[in-house]
Amino acid sequence: MARIIWGLATSHVPSIGAAMDNGKTADDYWKPLFDGYEPARRWMAEHTPDVAVVVYNDHANAVDLDQVPAFAIGTADRYPVADEGWGRRPVPPVTGAPELSEHLVRELIDDSFDITTYHRLDVDHGLTVPLSVYCPEPGQAWPCAVVPLLVNVIQYPQPTAARCLALGKALGRAIRSFPQDISVAVFGTGGMSHQLAGARAGLINTGFDRMFLDAIEHDPEKLAALTREDYIREAGTEGIELIMWLVMRGALSDTITRVHETYHVPASNTAAGLALFEDLGDREGAPA
Amino acid sequence: MARIIWGLATSHVPSIGAAMDNGKTADDYWKPLFDGYEPARRWMAEHTPDVAVVVYNDHANAVDLDQVPAFAIGTADRYPVADEGWGRRPVPPVTGAPELSEHLVRELIDDSFDITTYHRLDVDHGLTVPLSVYCPEPGQAWPCAVVPLLVNVIQYPQPTAARCLALGKALGRAIRSFPQDISVAVFGTGGMSHQLAGARAGLINTGFDRMFLDAIEHDPEKLAALTREDYIREAGTEGIELIMWLVMRGALSDTITRVHETYHVPASNTAAGLALFEDLGDREGAPA
Amino acid sequence: MTEARDNYLLDVAASRRGYAINRLCGSLKDPENRRRFSEDEAAYCDAYGLSEEQKKAILERDWTGMLELGASIFYTFKLAMLDQKSMQYLGGVFTGMSTEEFMAAMRSGGRNFG
Amino acid sequence: MTEARDNYLLDVAASRRGYAINRLCGSLKDPENRRRFSEDEAAYCDAYGLSEEQKKAILERDWTGMLELGASIFYTFKLAMLDQKSMQYLGGVFTGMSTEEFMAAMRSGGRNFG
Ligand SMILES: [Fe+3]
Ligand SMILES: [Fe+3]
Structure with a gap:
């Protein structure tokens, strides 16, 4: 059976990808953020999953x-890197895991x-910036296959936080019931606090972000109780x-340990956070 | 508040629309089906809803x-009639009810x-054939606005029957909580037994269809317990x-009465059924 | 021609396998695409990235073969309509009957697999 | 230029209202569309069915006005990129700051509305 080995929560700000693509990670502006990633990257490099x-x-x-779907799953065997209007990122195309996709779709439905x-x-x-956060130098191919799981966060009403946590729990069950003996990592991406438009553009709420970084490990139900407002x-x-992030957290077992975290302001107009959790739930001898 | 006044279950076979569009409803082949519709059509003509x-x-x-969504709701103010590859049906475009759509989307999410x-x-x-079953001669405009609610029945795995009934119940609650004082009809379309491809093409199961026509009124939970297989x-x-049909049935209250039903084989390769229910649940003096 | 199995389910795997063939057939909704297809069917198949097997099934109108290769009847029906073939014609193909036999079976209450 | 409200939510009603303007901005992902837009912005707006107000907001680069008319920042950002304007430039526009002031505010920990 498949097992979930770790979960990564990370911001996916485009400029984080651009900093890597343009060799700027050692600049004054970016160095603190990328230094903060380092311990997580080292640990993940030693724990390569079969599928993310x-x-x-x-x-x-x-x-x-x-068409705006609330939740969607990619079922392809290959996902091209999008041209967002200024050329494709110079990163490898993403290889799918269609059999796992198919299993997840059926189980979740x-x-x-x-x-x-x-x-x-x-x-x-x-999707590609979190892969770069995980693996800064993929060479010709990313180290693992990928199942994309999309959430509508752009059009209001978004799914509730509670629904996202519930989806994560169902996702965890579905992954663990996949009959192939593979290891899976789950990425929860986006955030942390930021607002791009309107009079509050540039908003950063460090207090909220710090609370969230703690509660995502210890009290996800508290985060799930918050409304979209x-x-x-x-x-x-x-x-x-x-x-x-709550979808990722829901997929992990109750027995997780925090490998690393980092928090930095700003990455472009955003507070960038990362939290990496090892999932001990499936380890031999670990509590169920 | 909005109230649901009736529910119509009907097949949506393209040739039923074509028979009307080409003036063939009095032909030997079609007459029994259209005669069967007549009492339902008369009743519905006297009970025009504001929105279907x-x-x-x-x-x-x-x-x-x-992209294949499990459940989708149209939010436009106008829906053009599709050209399915052989020209558009000569029927009016469909007028939306965007405020109700918006309310339903938010409530259901x-x-x-x-x-x-x-x-x-x-x-x-x-969508257009059921409108024609309801109203054979719309003239320049359909008699009511429409909210399209799409269900994936083409790609396996489809939503379960139980999920469809649950969606219907939530849809009923959502309609009844819409603050405008409008009347709403709910259409459940498709079926009855048919198979277009494979060695079993031409399949008709009258026993199953008759059971379904009865249970959709009296025991929808039994139908919801059937698997997609x-x-x-x-x-x-x-x-x-x-x-x-279960989505429609779920939206109606527990106090319904059957106005009319009809069943005919064949319409093209399909068993065509119709069942019309008045919803008494919201009527003054009716049991809640 | 291919012999039909009982059922064809367009499951997620079939959707993936049949992606190109369904996309081709779906494109025939558009009159301009129908014209281009009719002008040079083989070139049109290549432009839509069909496999050799899929292309052969399309060119030979192997309606069952298309289903085996992941096509959905709702897509291939658009090709049938271009050929001015009805759903009753296809029903005959799938079941080894003539169109008339298939229509007669439907008029006598359909085919019963109870 | 229009003064910004605190927040712009792209709710279902705004999506409907802003459909044409978002569709136009989204089309700028494609280099050929960018070329055509730059050649004749007004004609391009007409081809995408923009209302007069929406067209004016696009032609005048009234970034806040676009949001008021149902645009989403993720779409209008593609227009900004065509103009070689950054998200920090837009942040300045929305908040009445220069780009440099806005960037400095971000570097000093962002704008706090606690
Ligand atoms: Fe994002
Ligand atoms: Fe149908």
Whole structure:
């Protein structure tokens, strides 16, 4: 059976990818952030999963406003890197894990989650930047296959935080029931506090972010109880992306340990956070 | 507040629309079916709703396989009639009810249904044929506005029958909580037994259809307990469309009365059924 | 021609396998695409990235073969309509009957697999 | 230029209202569309069915006005990129700061609305 070995929560700000693509990670502006990633990257490099389920949102690239799904899963065997309007990121295309996708779709639909399937999907910075955070130098190919799981965070009403946590729990069950003996990592991406438009543009709420970074480990139910209006008020209109961290957290077992975390302001107009959790739940001898 | 006044279950076979469009309803082949519709049509003509929520599926017209949503709601103010490959049906375009759409989307998402929104949607025979069954001669405009509610019945795994009934119940609550004082009809479309492809093409299961026609009124929970494999085996690969009748049934109250029903074989390759229910639940003096 | 199995389910794997063939057939909704297809069917298949097997099934109108390769009847029906073939014609193909036999079976209450 | 409200939520009603303007901005992902837009912005707006107000907001680069008319920042940002304007430039526009002031505010820990 498949097992979940770790979960990574990380911001997916485009400029973090651009800093890597343009060799600027040692600049004064970026060095603190990338130094903060280092211990997590070292640990993940020693714990390569077979597949990463990446929970993210598209930003007006593959998904237009004709159709806006609440939750969607990619079912392709390959995902091209999107051209978001200024050329594709110079990173490898993403290899899918279609059998796992298929299993997850069926299990989640049978578990009363109304999943949209994407047979064709160009993945934008929401997915590729977290892969770069995990693996800065992939060479010709990323170290693992990927199942994209998309959440609508752009069009109001977004799924509730509680629904996202519930989806994560069902996702965890579905992954653990996959009959192949593979290791899986789950990425929750987006956030932390930021707002791009309006009079509150530039909003950063460090207090909220620090609370969130702690509670995502110890009290996800508390985060799930916040309304979408709470997220928008506290974390900004784009900070509501943080509900995607709850999908990742829900997929992990109750027995997790924090490997590393980091928090830095600013990355572009955003507070950038990272939290890496090892999932001990499936380890021999670990509590169930 | 809005109230639900009736629910109509009806097949949506394209040739039923074509028979009307081409003036063939008095032919030997078609007359029995259209005679069967007559009492329902008379009753509905005296009970015009302000809005019809039409539960249907697209047939490779507006929805391609790039993205397949489990449940979707149209949010446009106008829905063009689709050209399915042989010209548009000569029927009026469909006027939306965007404020009701918006209300339903929000309520259903808050009620843990993961609804996809469609801002642009060409409606195919799945929606326009039921409108023609309801109103054979619309003239320049249909008698009511429409909210399209799409269900994936083409790609396996479809939502379960139980999930469809649950969606219907939530839909009923959502409609009844709409603050405008309007009357609403709910259409459940598709079926009855049919299979278009494979060695079992031409399958008709009258026993199953008769059972379904009865149980949709008296025991929808029994129908909700059937698996998608049950539907495919008993009613054919396309007969699984019947799960959409459960969405309609779920939206009605427990106090309904059957105004009319009819059943006829064949309409093209399909068993055509119709069942019309008045919803007494909201009437003054009626039991809650 | 291919012999039909009882059922064809368009599951997620079939959707992936049949992606190109369904996309091709879906494109025939558009009159301009129908014209281009009719002008040079093989070139049109290549432009839509069909496999050799899929292309052969399309060119030979192997309606069952298309289903085996992941096509959905709702897509291939658009090709049938271009050929001015009805769903009753296809029903005959799938079941080894003539169109008339298939229509007669439907008029006598359909095919019963109870 | 329009003064910004605190927040812009792209709710379902705004998505409907802003459909044409978002569709236009989204189309700028494609280099050929960018070329055509730059050649004749007004004609491009007309081809995408923008209202007069929406067209004016696009032509005048009234970034806040676009939001008021149902645009989403993720779409209008593609227009900004075509103009070689950064998200920090837009942040300055929305908040009445210069780009440099806005960037300095971000570097000093962002804007706090506790
Ligand atoms: Fe994002
Ligand atoms: Fe149908």
